[in-house]
Amino acid sequence: MDAGTIHAIWTVILFLSMVGIIFWAYSKKQKTRFEEAANLIFADEEENSTSSQLKTGVEK
Template sequence: MDAGTIHAIWTVILFLSMVGIIFWAYSKKQKARFDEAANLVFADEEENTTSSNKTTGVDKQ
């Protein structure tokens, strides 16, 4: 096996890995999990707001 063949095999392996990751990321089974992860930032802000209201005794409206 020469270097060209090894590079070609490595390219095919990396391409198939990339295609597999794309199918995994866009599969419908992962949508709920990704949506939950996307909203974690907002949930953290809500927790910080409610905890600061409890400590100061101020009710923000």
């Protein structure tokens, strides 16, 4: 095998890996999991505002 063949095989392997990752990321099975992860920052803000209200005794 020469270097050109090895590079071609490596390119095909990387391309198939990328296509697999894209299909995994956009599959419907992952949608709820990704939505939960996207909303985690808002859950943290609610928790922080609740704890700051308890400390100061002030409602927003």
